[in-house]
Amino acid sequence: MEKVVFKRPKYMKKAPFHYCPGCGHSIIHRLVAEIIEELDIGNKTICVPPAGCAVLAYNYLDIDMGEAPHGRGAALATGIKRILPDRVVFSYQGDGDIAAIGTAETIHAANRGENITVIFVNNSCYGMTGGQMAPTTLLGQNSTTTPGGRDMVRDGTPIDLSEMLAIARGSVYIERTAVNSIQNIRKTKTAITKAFKVQMAGLGFSLIEILSPCPTNWKMSSVESCRWIDENVMQTFPLKVIKDETSR
Protein backbone atom coordinates (compact mmCIF):
# COMPACT_ATOMS: atom_id res chain seq x y z
CA MET A 1 0.00 0.00 0.00
CA GLU A 2 1.26 3.46 -0.88
CA LYS A 3 2.00 5.80 1.97
CA VAL A 4 2.20 9.57 1.60
CA VAL A 5 5.42 10.75 3.22
CA PHE A 6 5.62 14.27 1.79
CA LYS A 7 2.99 16.60 0.36
CA ARG A 8 2.16 20.21 -0.09
CA PRO A 9 0.79 21.56 3.20
CA LYS A 10 -2.88 22.52 3.10
CA TYR A 11 -2.20 26.21 3.63
CA MET A 12 0.49 26.51 0.98
CA LYS A 13 -0.71 27.85 -2.38
CA LYS A 14 0.23 26.05 -5.58
CA ALA A 15 2.77 28.66 -6.62
CA PRO A 16 6.48 28.38 -7.33
CA PHE A 17 8.64 30.32 -4.86
CA HIS A 18 10.36 33.41 -6.20
CA TYR A 19 13.04 33.01 -3.55
CA CYS A 20 16.65 32.41 -4.60
CA PRO A 21 17.98 28.85 -4.46
CA GLY A 22 19.23 28.14 -0.95
CA CYS A 23 17.16 30.92 0.67
CA GLY A 24 15.65 30.13 4.05
CA HIS A 25 12.30 31.83 3.46
CA SER A 26 10.81 28.95 1.49
CA ILE A 27 11.67 26.52 4.30
CA ILE A 28 10.21 28.84 6.94
CA HIS A 29 7.06 29.45 4.88
CA ARG A 30 6.56 25.71 4.64
CA LEU A 31 7.08 25.26 8.37
CA VAL A 32 4.50 27.95 9.10
CA ALA A 33 2.00 26.32 6.71
CA GLU A 34 2.57 22.90 8.31
CA ILE A 35 2.10 24.31 11.82
CA ILE A 36 -1.10 26.13 10.88
CA GLU A 37 -2.45 22.86 9.49
CA GLU A 38 -1.31 20.83 12.51
CA LEU A 39 -2.83 23.30 14.98
CA ASP A 40 -5.92 23.52 12.75
CA ILE A 41 -5.97 27.31 12.84
CA GLY A 42 -6.07 28.10 9.13
CA ASN A 43 -9.54 29.58 9.51
CA LYS A 44 -8.51 32.05 12.19
CA THR A 45 -4.92 33.00 11.46
CA ILE A 46 -3.88 36.35 10.01
CA CYS A 47 -0.35 36.99 8.80
CA VAL A 48 1.27 40.41 8.48
CA PRO A 49 4.02 40.16 5.85
CA PRO A 50 6.77 42.81 5.72
CA ALA A 51 8.50 44.94 3.14
CA GLY A 52 11.52 42.94 1.99
CA CYS A 53 12.06 39.60 0.29
CA ALA A 54 9.11 38.06 2.14
CA VAL A 55 6.68 40.78 1.01
CA LEU A 56 5.39 38.21 -1.47
CA ALA A 57 4.58 35.71 1.30
CA TYR A 58 0.92 36.31 0.43
CA ASN A 59 1.55 34.50 -2.85
CA TYR A 60 2.39 31.33 -0.94
CA LEU A 61 0.52 31.18 2.37
CA ASP A 62 -3.16 30.45 1.87
CA ILE A 63 -4.46 32.41 4.87
CA ASP A 64 -5.58 36.03 5.36
CA MET A 65 -2.64 38.35 4.77
CA GLY A 66 -2.34 42.08 5.51
CA GLU A 67 0.79 43.76 4.22
CA ALA A 68 2.58 46.20 6.53
CA PRO A 69 4.66 49.24 5.65
CA HIS A 70 8.39 48.64 6.19
CA GLY A 71 9.04 47.86 9.84
CA ARG A 72 5.51 48.43 11.12
CA GLY A 73 4.46 44.79 11.36
CA ALA A 74 4.14 44.73 15.14
CA ALA A 75 2.01 47.91 15.18
CA LEU A 76 -0.24 46.60 12.44
CA ALA A 77 -0.56 43.19 14.10
CA THR A 78 -1.43 45.01 17.32
CA GLY A 79 -4.33 46.76 15.58
CA ILE A 80 -5.68 43.50 14.14
CA LYS A 81 -5.27 41.51 17.34
CA ARG A 82 -6.95 44.12 19.54
CA ILE A 83 -10.00 44.06 17.28
CA LEU A 84 -9.99 40.26 16.87
CA PRO A 85 -8.49 38.90 20.11
CA ASP A 86 -9.54 35.30 19.42
CA ARG A 87 -7.62 35.08 16.13
CA VAL A 88 -3.98 34.03 15.79
CA VAL A 89 -2.04 37.04 14.49
CA PHE A 90 1.61 36.91 13.53
CA SER A 91 3.98 39.23 11.72
CA TYR A 92 6.72 37.88 9.49
CA GLN A 93 9.68 40.23 9.36
CA GLY A 94 13.26 40.42 8.19
CA ASP A 95 16.19 41.78 10.16
CA GLY A 96 16.27 45.16 8.45
CA ASP A 97 12.52 45.48 8.83
CA ILE A 98 12.38 44.57 12.50
CA ALA A 99 15.77 45.57 13.91
CA ALA A 100 16.38 48.85 12.09
CA ILE A 101 13.36 50.74 10.77
CA GLY A 102 10.83 48.89 12.94
CA THR A 103 12.74 48.76 16.23
CA ALA A 104 10.40 51.10 18.08
CA GLU A 105 7.22 49.33 16.96
CA THR A 106 8.68 45.95 17.93
CA ILE A 107 10.03 46.92 21.35
CA HIS A 108 6.82 48.66 22.35
CA ALA A 109 4.59 45.83 21.15
CA ALA A 110 6.71 43.48 23.28
CA ASN A 111 6.65 45.89 26.19
CA ARG A 112 2.86 46.19 26.04
CA GLY A 113 2.74 42.41 26.08
CA GLU A 114 0.71 42.34 22.89
CA ASN A 115 -0.59 38.83 22.44
CA ILE A 116 0.95 38.38 19.01
CA THR A 117 3.72 36.27 17.52
CA VAL A 118 6.64 37.62 15.52
CA ILE A 119 8.64 35.48 13.12
CA PHE A 120 11.93 37.29 12.72
CA VAL A 121 14.06 36.02 9.86
CA ASN A 122 17.68 37.07 10.33
CA ASN A 123 19.83 36.72 7.22
CA SER A 124 22.22 39.48 8.33
CA CYS A 125 21.67 41.64 5.25
CA TYR A 126 19.05 43.58 3.30
CA GLY A 127 18.17 40.86 0.81
CA MET A 128 15.61 42.39 -1.49
CA THR A 129 17.45 45.65 -2.03
CA GLY A 130 20.64 43.83 -3.00
CA GLY A 131 22.72 42.98 0.05
CA GLN A 132 23.33 46.19 1.97
CA MET A 133 24.44 46.19 5.59
CA ALA A 134 21.67 45.26 8.03
CA PRO A 135 21.72 46.01 11.77
CA THR A 136 22.53 42.31 12.15
CA THR A 137 25.44 42.17 9.68
CA LEU A 138 28.42 40.56 11.42
CA LEU A 139 31.59 42.47 12.16
CA GLY A 140 33.91 41.99 9.21
CA GLN A 141 31.11 40.71 6.98
CA ASN A 142 31.02 42.13 3.49
CA SER A 143 27.97 43.91 2.17
CA THR A 144 27.38 46.40 -0.63
CA THR A 145 27.55 49.26 1.88
CA THR A 146 30.38 47.95 4.05
CA PRO A 147 33.30 47.74 1.65
CA GLY A 148 36.09 45.76 3.28
CA GLY A 149 33.67 44.35 5.84
CA ARG A 150 31.57 45.82 8.65
CA ASP A 151 33.77 48.01 10.79
CA MET A 152 32.75 48.63 14.39
CA VAL A 153 33.92 52.25 14.47
CA ARG A 154 32.46 53.16 11.10
CA ASP A 155 29.34 50.96 10.97
CA GLY A 156 28.48 50.02 14.55
CA THR A 157 28.03 46.49 15.87
CA PRO A 158 25.41 43.78 15.20
CA ILE A 159 22.32 44.40 17.29
CA ASP A 160 20.98 41.73 19.65
CA LEU A 161 17.33 42.61 19.16
CA SER A 162 15.96 39.38 20.62
CA GLU A 163 17.99 39.85 23.81
CA MET A 164 16.75 43.44 23.99
CA LEU A 165 13.16 42.26 23.62
CA ALA A 166 13.70 39.73 26.40
CA ILE A 167 14.28 42.64 28.78
CA ALA A 168 10.80 43.97 28.00
CA ARG A 169 8.47 42.91 30.79
CA GLY A 170 5.63 42.10 28.40
CA SER A 171 7.50 39.48 26.36
CA VAL A 172 6.89 35.87 27.31
CA TYR A 173 8.70 33.57 24.95
CA ILE A 174 11.70 34.38 22.75
CA GLU A 175 13.90 31.80 21.08
CA ARG A 176 16.62 31.94 18.44
CA THR A 177 16.79 29.03 16.00
CA ALA A 178 18.18 28.41 12.52
CA VAL A 179 17.23 26.64 9.29
CA ASN A 180 20.71 25.64 8.13
CA SER A 181 20.40 21.93 8.99
CA ILE A 182 17.68 19.30 9.29
CA GLN A 183 18.08 19.30 13.04
CA ASN A 184 17.79 23.08 13.27
CA ILE A 185 14.79 23.12 10.93
CA ARG A 186 13.03 20.67 13.27
CA LYS A 187 13.88 22.83 16.29
CA THR A 188 12.57 25.88 14.45
CA LYS A 189 9.28 24.13 13.82
CA THR A 190 8.98 23.21 17.47
CA ALA A 191 9.74 26.80 18.47
CA ILE A 192 7.19 28.40 16.12
CA THR A 193 4.59 25.87 17.24
CA LYS A 194 5.23 26.78 20.85
CA ALA A 195 5.05 30.51 20.04
CA PHE A 196 1.63 30.08 18.41
CA LYS A 197 0.46 28.05 21.39
CA VAL A 198 1.70 30.78 23.72
CA GLN A 199 -0.49 33.23 21.83
CA MET A 200 -3.48 30.88 21.75
CA ALA A 201 -3.18 30.53 25.50
CA GLY A 202 -3.26 34.32 25.77
CA LEU A 203 0.10 34.52 27.54
CA GLY A 204 1.58 37.49 25.63
CA PHE A 205 4.28 38.47 23.20
CA SER A 206 6.29 35.70 21.53
CA LEU A 207 9.08 35.95 18.98
CA ILE A 208 11.17 33.39 17.13
CA GLU A 209 14.37 34.69 15.56
CA ILE A 210 15.47 32.38 12.77
CA LEU A 211 19.01 32.50 11.36
CA SER A 212 18.57 32.05 7.66
CA PRO A 213 20.98 31.77 4.73
CA CYS A 214 21.19 34.33 1.93
CA PRO A 215 23.55 32.70 -0.59
CA THR A 216 22.89 35.31 -3.26
CA ASN A 217 23.94 38.32 -1.24
CA TRP A 218 26.55 36.50 0.80
CA LYS A 219 28.00 35.40 -2.54
CA MET A 220 28.34 31.80 -1.38
CA SER A 221 26.92 28.45 -2.41
CA SER A 222 23.97 27.10 -0.43
CA VAL A 223 26.18 24.64 1.40
CA GLU A 224 28.77 27.33 2.19
CA SER A 225 25.98 29.57 3.48
CA CYS A 226 24.74 26.90 5.86
CA ARG A 227 28.27 26.35 7.10
CA TRP A 228 28.79 30.13 7.45
CA ILE A 229 25.80 30.22 9.81
CA ASP A 230 27.30 27.48 11.96
CA GLU A 231 30.79 28.93 12.00
CA ASN A 232 30.17 32.66 12.01
CA VAL A 233 26.57 33.85 12.52
CA MET A 234 26.04 31.65 15.58
CA GLN A 235 29.16 33.11 17.18
CA THR A 236 27.38 36.46 17.30
CA PHE A 237 23.82 35.15 17.54
CA PRO A 238 23.93 31.89 19.55
CA LEU A 239 20.96 29.53 19.27
CA LYS A 240 19.07 29.43 22.56
CA VAL A 241 15.83 30.01 24.37
CA ILE A 242 16.36 33.65 25.26
CA LYS A 243 13.29 33.99 27.42
CA ASP A 244 10.64 31.56 28.52
CA GLU A 245 8.13 32.70 31.08
CA THR A 246 5.34 30.47 29.81
CA SER A 247 5.18 28.55 33.07
CA ARG A 248 5.24 31.71 35.16
Added chain:
Amino acid sequence: MDKKLLMRGSQVIGETAIRAGCRFYAGYPITPQNELPEFMSGAMANLKDGTFIQAESELAAINMVLGASMAGARAMTSSSSPGISLKQEGISFLAASELPAVIVNTMRGGPGLGNIAPSQGDYFQATRGGGHGDYRSIVLAPAYGQELADLTVKAFEYADKYRTPVMILVDGMMGQMMEPVVLPEPINLNELPPKPWILDGADGRPSRIIKSLILDTMEMEEHNWKLARKYQIISREIVSAESYMTKDAKLVVVAYGTAARVAKGGIKRAREMGLKVGLLRPITLMPYPERIIREMSRSVKDFLVLEMNTGQMLDDVKLSLEGRSNVHFYGRPGGIVSTPDEIAKVITSLYYRQHLEED
Protein backbone atom coordinates in the same frame (compact mmCIF):
# COMPACT_ATOMS: atom_id res chain seq x y z
CA MET B 1 -32.17 62.93 22.22
CA ASP B 2 -32.39 66.59 21.28
CA LYS B 3 -30.53 67.96 24.24
CA LYS B 4 -28.23 70.85 23.55
CA LEU B 5 -24.90 70.47 25.36
CA LEU B 6 -22.07 72.92 25.86
CA MET B 7 -18.97 71.01 24.83
CA ARG B 8 -15.33 71.55 23.94
CA GLY B 9 -14.56 70.93 20.26
CA SER B 10 -12.17 68.04 20.74
CA GLN B 11 -14.68 66.31 23.02
CA VAL B 12 -17.40 66.79 20.44
CA ILE B 13 -15.23 64.95 17.90
CA GLY B 14 -14.42 62.19 20.40
CA GLU B 15 -17.96 61.65 21.69
CA THR B 16 -19.41 61.76 18.19
CA ALA B 17 -16.78 59.32 16.91
CA ILE B 18 -17.85 56.81 19.55
CA ARG B 19 -21.51 57.35 18.66
CA ALA B 20 -20.60 56.88 15.00
CA GLY B 21 -19.19 53.46 15.81
CA CYS B 22 -15.50 54.19 16.29
CA ARG B 23 -14.15 51.32 18.37
CA PHE B 24 -10.41 51.77 17.90
CA TYR B 25 -8.33 54.81 18.64
CA ALA B 26 -4.52 55.04 18.69
CA GLY B 27 -2.67 58.30 19.21
CA TYR B 28 0.37 60.05 20.55
CA PRO B 29 0.46 63.21 22.67
CA ILE B 30 0.90 66.52 20.87
CA THR B 31 -0.47 69.97 21.62
CA PRO B 32 -3.01 71.42 20.84
CA GLN B 33 -5.10 68.26 20.58
CA ASN B 34 -4.30 66.29 23.74
CA GLU B 35 -7.88 66.60 24.96
CA LEU B 36 -8.96 64.24 22.20
CA PRO B 37 -6.77 61.21 23.09
CA GLU B 38 -7.44 61.92 26.77
CA PHE B 39 -11.16 61.84 26.10
CA MET B 40 -10.87 58.70 23.97
CA SER B 41 -8.93 56.83 26.65
CA GLY B 42 -11.83 57.21 29.06
CA ALA B 43 -14.58 56.72 26.50
CA MET B 44 -13.08 53.50 25.10
CA ALA B 45 -12.53 52.15 28.60
CA ASN B 46 -16.27 52.54 29.20
CA LEU B 47 -17.10 50.36 26.20
CA LYS B 48 -17.06 46.57 26.16
CA ASP B 49 -15.56 46.50 22.70
CA GLY B 50 -13.50 49.70 22.67
CA THR B 51 -9.73 49.90 22.25
CA PHE B 52 -7.54 52.86 23.13
CA ILE B 53 -3.79 52.63 22.67
CA GLN B 54 -1.32 55.37 23.48
CA ALA B 55 1.19 54.49 20.81
CA GLU B 56 4.97 54.93 20.96
CA SER B 57 4.88 57.24 17.95
CA GLU B 58 2.61 58.75 15.31
CA LEU B 59 3.94 56.12 12.92
CA ALA B 60 2.93 53.31 15.23
CA ALA B 61 -0.48 54.92 15.85
CA ILE B 62 -1.41 55.19 12.17
CA ASN B 63 -0.17 51.64 11.54
CA MET B 64 -2.25 50.33 14.41
CA VAL B 65 -5.20 52.07 12.76
CA LEU B 66 -4.20 50.36 9.49
CA GLY B 67 -4.38 46.99 11.26
CA ALA B 68 -7.67 47.74 13.04
CA SER B 69 -9.17 48.87 9.75
CA MET B 70 -8.04 45.65 8.05
CA ALA B 71 -9.79 43.78 10.84
CA GLY B 72 -13.01 45.66 10.07
CA ALA B 73 -13.19 48.26 12.85
CA ARG B 74 -14.16 51.89 12.50
CA ALA B 75 -10.80 53.33 13.52
CA MET B 76 -9.47 56.80 14.20
CA THR B 77 -6.26 58.60 15.07
CA SER B 78 -5.59 62.25 15.69
CA SER B 79 -2.64 64.58 15.89
CA SER B 80 -1.40 68.05 15.10
CA SER B 81 0.73 69.22 12.19
CA PRO B 82 4.21 67.78 12.98
CA GLY B 83 2.59 64.50 14.04
CA ILE B 84 0.46 64.42 10.90
CA SER B 85 3.66 64.60 8.84
CA LEU B 86 4.75 61.37 10.54
CA LYS B 87 1.40 59.74 9.83
CA GLN B 88 1.69 60.35 6.10
CA GLU B 89 3.36 56.97 5.50
CA GLY B 90 0.32 55.20 6.91
CA ILE B 91 -2.16 57.48 5.16
CA SER B 92 -0.56 56.64 1.81
CA PHE B 93 -0.81 52.92 2.64
CA LEU B 94 -4.46 53.33 3.72
CA ALA B 95 -5.27 55.04 0.43
CA ALA B 96 -3.32 52.48 -1.61
CA SER B 97 -4.87 49.49 0.18
CA GLU B 98 -8.32 51.12 0.02
CA LEU B 99 -8.86 51.03 3.76
CA PRO B 100 -11.21 53.31 5.70
CA ALA B 101 -9.88 55.42 8.56
CA VAL B 102 -10.51 58.82 10.11
CA ILE B 103 -7.61 61.14 10.89
CA VAL B 104 -8.09 64.38 12.81
CA ASN B 105 -5.52 67.11 12.19
CA THR B 106 -5.67 69.96 14.68
CA MET B 107 -3.40 72.30 12.73
CA ARG B 108 -0.81 74.48 14.44
CA GLY B 109 1.71 77.05 13.24
CA GLY B 110 4.56 75.66 11.16
CA PRO B 111 6.72 74.54 9.37
CA GLY B 112 8.92 72.53 11.69
CA LEU B 113 7.87 72.59 15.31
CA GLY B 114 6.37 76.03 14.69
CA ASN B 115 4.06 76.84 17.55
CA ILE B 116 0.80 75.61 19.02
CA ALA B 117 -1.44 78.46 17.86
CA PRO B 118 -4.30 78.03 15.33
CA SER B 119 -3.11 77.84 11.74
CA GLN B 120 -4.15 76.58 8.32
CA GLY B 121 -0.64 75.80 7.13
CA ASP B 122 -1.38 72.16 6.31
CA TYR B 123 -3.89 72.80 3.52
CA PHE B 124 -1.58 71.65 0.74
CA GLN B 125 -0.50 68.57 2.68
CA ALA B 126 -4.09 67.61 3.49
CA THR B 127 -5.69 68.21 0.11
CA ARG B 128 -2.88 66.95 -2.13
CA GLY B 129 -2.63 63.55 -0.49
CA GLY B 130 0.20 64.38 1.86
CA GLY B 131 2.13 61.14 1.64
CA HIS B 132 3.89 59.63 -1.36
CA GLY B 133 2.13 58.44 -4.48
CA ASP B 134 -0.85 59.34 -6.62
CA TYR B 135 -3.76 59.59 -4.18
CA ARG B 136 -6.02 61.97 -2.28
CA SER B 137 -7.81 61.83 1.04
CA ILE B 138 -11.26 63.24 1.64
CA VAL B 139 -10.79 66.42 3.70
CA LEU B 140 -13.60 67.90 5.80
CA ALA B 141 -13.30 71.37 7.32
CA PRO B 142 -15.84 72.07 10.08
CA ALA B 143 -16.22 75.63 11.35
CA TYR B 144 -18.78 75.25 14.17
CA GLY B 145 -19.27 73.00 17.16
CA GLN B 146 -22.36 71.43 15.61
CA GLU B 147 -20.50 70.87 12.37
CA LEU B 148 -17.72 69.07 14.26
CA ALA B 149 -20.34 66.53 15.28
CA ASP B 150 -22.07 66.35 11.90
CA LEU B 151 -18.85 66.00 9.93
CA THR B 152 -17.38 63.42 12.32
CA VAL B 153 -20.39 61.21 11.57
CA LYS B 154 -19.93 61.86 7.85
CA ALA B 155 -16.18 61.16 8.08
CA PHE B 156 -16.82 57.59 9.24
CA GLU B 157 -19.57 57.10 6.67
CA TYR B 158 -17.44 58.38 3.80
CA ALA B 159 -14.41 56.36 4.95
CA ASP B 160 -16.43 53.13 4.87
CA LYS B 161 -18.41 53.95 1.74
CA TYR B 162 -15.43 54.93 -0.38
CA ARG B 163 -12.85 52.80 1.47
CA THR B 164 -10.48 55.70 1.83
CA PRO B 165 -8.84 57.75 4.60
CA VAL B 166 -10.82 60.84 5.63
CA MET B 167 -9.20 63.80 7.34
CA ILE B 168 -11.04 66.18 9.63
CA LEU B 169 -9.08 69.42 9.38
CA VAL B 170 -9.43 71.82 12.30
CA ASP B 171 -7.18 74.04 14.39
CA GLY B 172 -6.56 74.52 18.10
CA MET B 173 -9.28 77.16 18.31
CA MET B 174 -11.92 74.75 17.02
CA GLY B 175 -10.60 72.06 19.34
CA GLN B 176 -10.58 74.21 22.48
CA MET B 177 -13.68 76.35 22.00
CA MET B 178 -16.84 75.38 23.88
CA GLU B 179 -20.02 75.61 21.84
CA PRO B 180 -23.56 74.30 22.02
CA VAL B 181 -24.04 71.05 20.19
CA VAL B 182 -26.72 68.42 19.71
CA LEU B 183 -25.01 65.06 19.54
CA PRO B 184 -26.22 62.36 17.14
CA GLU B 185 -27.85 59.17 18.41
CA PRO B 186 -25.37 56.30 18.77
CA ILE B 187 -25.50 53.98 15.79
CA ASN B 188 -26.08 50.26 16.06
CA LEU B 189 -22.86 48.65 14.86
CA ASN B 190 -24.77 45.55 13.74
CA GLU B 191 -26.75 47.63 11.27
CA LEU B 192 -23.68 48.83 9.39
CA PRO B 193 -23.25 47.34 5.91
CA PRO B 194 -21.02 44.24 5.95
CA LYS B 195 -17.40 44.64 4.82
CA PRO B 196 -16.75 41.64 2.56
CA TRP B 197 -13.03 42.44 2.32
CA ILE B 198 -11.75 42.42 5.91
CA LEU B 199 -9.14 40.08 7.35
CA ASP B 200 -10.75 38.01 10.09
CA GLY B 201 -9.49 34.56 9.22
CA ALA B 202 -10.44 32.59 6.11
CA ASP B 203 -13.24 30.66 7.77
CA GLY B 204 -15.35 28.99 5.09
CA ARG B 205 -14.21 31.40 2.44
CA PRO B 206 -11.10 31.85 0.26
CA SER B 207 -8.17 33.62 1.93
CA ARG B 208 -7.85 37.37 1.40
CA ILE B 209 -4.91 39.68 0.80
CA ILE B 210 -4.79 43.38 1.63
CA LYS B 211 -1.71 44.95 0.11
CA SER B 212 -0.33 47.91 -1.74
CA LEU B 213 2.59 46.25 -3.53
CA ILE B 214 1.74 46.00 -7.23
CA LEU B 215 4.93 45.18 -9.10
CA ASP B 216 3.34 44.80 -12.52
CA THR B 217 3.34 48.27 -14.09
CA MET B 218 0.17 47.70 -16.11
CA GLU B 219 -1.65 46.53 -12.99
CA MET B 220 -0.29 49.47 -11.00
CA GLU B 221 -1.43 51.89 -13.68
CA GLU B 222 -4.90 50.37 -13.55
CA HIS B 223 -4.90 50.67 -9.75
CA ASN B 224 -3.91 54.35 -10.03
CA TRP B 225 -6.76 54.98 -12.48
CA LYS B 226 -9.13 53.06 -10.24
CA LEU B 227 -8.26 55.39 -7.36
CA ALA B 228 -8.57 58.41 -9.67
CA ARG B 229 -12.05 57.28 -10.75
CA LYS B 230 -12.99 56.90 -7.11
CA TYR B 231 -11.94 60.50 -6.44
CA GLN B 232 -14.06 61.60 -9.40
CA ILE B 233 -17.08 59.84 -7.92
CA ILE B 234 -16.33 61.40 -4.52
CA SER B 235 -16.13 64.82 -6.20
CA ARG B 236 -19.57 64.32 -7.73
CA GLU B 237 -21.20 62.99 -4.58
CA ILE B 238 -20.02 64.84 -1.50
CA VAL B 239 -18.95 68.38 -2.40
CA SER B 240 -20.27 70.77 0.20
CA ALA B 241 -20.01 74.51 0.83
CA GLU B 242 -21.91 77.19 2.69
CA SER B 243 -22.98 80.38 0.89
CA TYR B 244 -23.57 83.37 3.13
CA MET B 245 -24.98 86.64 1.78
CA THR B 246 -23.74 85.84 -1.70
CA LYS B 247 -26.98 86.50 -3.62
CA ASP B 248 -26.32 90.15 -4.45
CA ALA B 249 -22.61 90.12 -3.59
CA LYS B 250 -20.09 91.94 -5.74
CA LEU B 251 -17.23 90.66 -3.62
CA VAL B 252 -17.13 87.12 -2.30
CA VAL B 253 -14.78 86.10 0.46
CA VAL B 254 -13.60 82.48 0.27
CA ALA B 255 -12.50 81.03 3.60
CA TYR B 256 -12.87 77.80 5.60
CA GLY B 257 -12.79 76.76 9.24
CA THR B 258 -11.81 79.37 11.81
CA ALA B 259 -10.88 81.89 9.09
CA ALA B 260 -14.43 81.65 7.73
CA ARG B 261 -15.97 82.44 11.11
CA VAL B 262 -13.80 85.51 11.47
CA ALA B 263 -14.64 86.44 7.89
CA LYS B 264 -18.36 86.33 8.70
CA GLY B 265 -17.81 88.93 11.40
CA GLY B 266 -15.96 91.14 8.92
CA ILE B 267 -18.67 90.68 6.30
CA LYS B 268 -21.41 91.65 8.78
CA ARG B 269 -19.58 94.87 9.54
CA ALA B 270 -19.08 95.60 5.84
CA ARG B 271 -22.75 94.91 5.14
CA GLU B 272 -23.70 97.41 7.85
CA MET B 273 -21.79 99.97 5.80
CA GLY B 274 -23.78 99.00 2.70
CA LEU B 275 -21.10 96.92 0.97
CA LYS B 276 -22.39 93.97 -1.01
CA VAL B 277 -20.11 91.27 0.33
CA GLY B 278 -20.71 87.55 0.87
CA LEU B 279 -18.89 84.42 1.96
CA LEU B 280 -18.31 81.12 0.26
CA ARG B 281 -17.17 78.60 2.85
CA PRO B 282 -15.89 75.26 1.52
CA ILE B 283 -16.92 72.49 3.92
CA THR B 284 -15.23 69.80 1.85
CA LEU B 285 -11.68 70.80 0.87
CA MET B 286 -11.13 67.56 -1.04
CA PRO B 287 -13.29 67.45 -3.11
CA TYR B 288 -13.13 71.21 -3.61
CA PRO B 289 -16.34 73.12 -4.47
CA GLU B 290 -14.82 74.39 -7.71
CA ARG B 291 -18.04 74.28 -9.72
CA ILE B 292 -19.86 76.38 -7.12
CA ILE B 293 -17.10 79.01 -7.24
CA ARG B 294 -16.95 78.91 -11.05
CA GLU B 295 -20.68 79.48 -11.31
CA MET B 296 -20.43 82.47 -8.98
CA SER B 297 -18.01 84.11 -11.39
CA ARG B 298 -20.97 84.96 -13.66
CA SER B 299 -21.99 87.70 -11.27
CA VAL B 300 -18.94 88.13 -9.06
CA LYS B 301 -15.81 89.67 -10.56
CA ASP B 302 -13.79 89.85 -7.36
CA PHE B 303 -12.98 87.08 -4.91
CA LEU B 304 -11.00 87.57 -1.71
CA VAL B 305 -9.33 84.46 -0.31
CA LEU B 306 -8.76 84.61 3.44
CA GLU B 307 -6.50 82.03 5.03
CA MET B 308 -4.40 81.54 8.14
CA ASN B 309 -1.35 80.88 5.96
CA THR B 310 0.55 82.58 3.15
CA GLY B 311 -1.80 81.43 0.40
CA GLN B 312 -2.58 77.76 -0.18
CA MET B 313 -6.30 77.37 -0.87
CA LEU B 314 -5.71 80.45 -3.02
CA ASP B 315 -4.45 78.05 -5.71
CA ASP B 316 -7.72 76.10 -5.69
CA VAL B 317 -9.79 79.26 -6.01
CA LYS B 318 -7.69 80.32 -9.01
CA LEU B 319 -7.99 76.84 -10.52
CA SER B 320 -11.75 76.93 -9.99
CA LEU B 321 -12.12 80.31 -11.66
CA GLU B 322 -9.70 79.65 -14.54
CA GLY B 323 -9.11 83.38 -14.91
CA ARG B 324 -12.80 84.35 -15.02
CA SER B 325 -12.59 86.77 -12.07
CA ASN B 326 -10.02 88.68 -10.04
CA VAL B 327 -8.59 86.79 -7.09
CA HIS B 328 -7.23 88.70 -4.11
CA PHE B 329 -5.60 87.32 -1.01
CA TYR B 330 -5.23 88.21 2.63
CA GLY B 331 -3.42 85.83 4.96
CA ARG B 332 -2.17 85.74 8.54
CA PRO B 333 0.22 82.79 8.98
CA GLY B 334 2.17 81.73 12.04
CA GLY B 335 -0.73 81.23 14.42
CA ILE B 336 -2.27 84.70 14.14
CA VAL B 337 -6.06 84.81 14.09
CA SER B 338 -7.46 87.95 12.46
CA THR B 339 -10.22 89.98 14.11
CA PRO B 340 -13.52 90.73 12.36
CA ASP B 341 -12.59 94.47 12.40
CA GLU B 342 -9.33 93.70 10.61
CA ILE B 343 -11.18 91.68 7.98
CA ALA B 344 -13.80 94.44 7.61
CA LYS B 345 -10.97 96.89 6.84
CA VAL B 346 -9.44 94.51 4.29
CA ILE B 347 -12.84 94.04 2.64
CA THR B 348 -13.61 97.77 2.62
CA SER B 349 -10.31 98.84 1.17
CA LEU B 350 -10.48 96.15 -1.54
CA TYR B 351 -14.10 97.02 -2.31
CA TYR B 352 -13.30 100.68 -3.01
CA ARG B 353 -9.98 99.93 -4.71
CA GLN B 354 -11.86 97.74 -7.21
CA HIS B 355 -14.58 100.45 -7.55
CA LEU B 356 -17.25 97.87 -6.69
CA GLU B 357 -19.47 100.60 -5.21
CA GLU B 358 -19.88 102.28 -8.62
CA ASP B 359 -22.34 100.12 -10.57
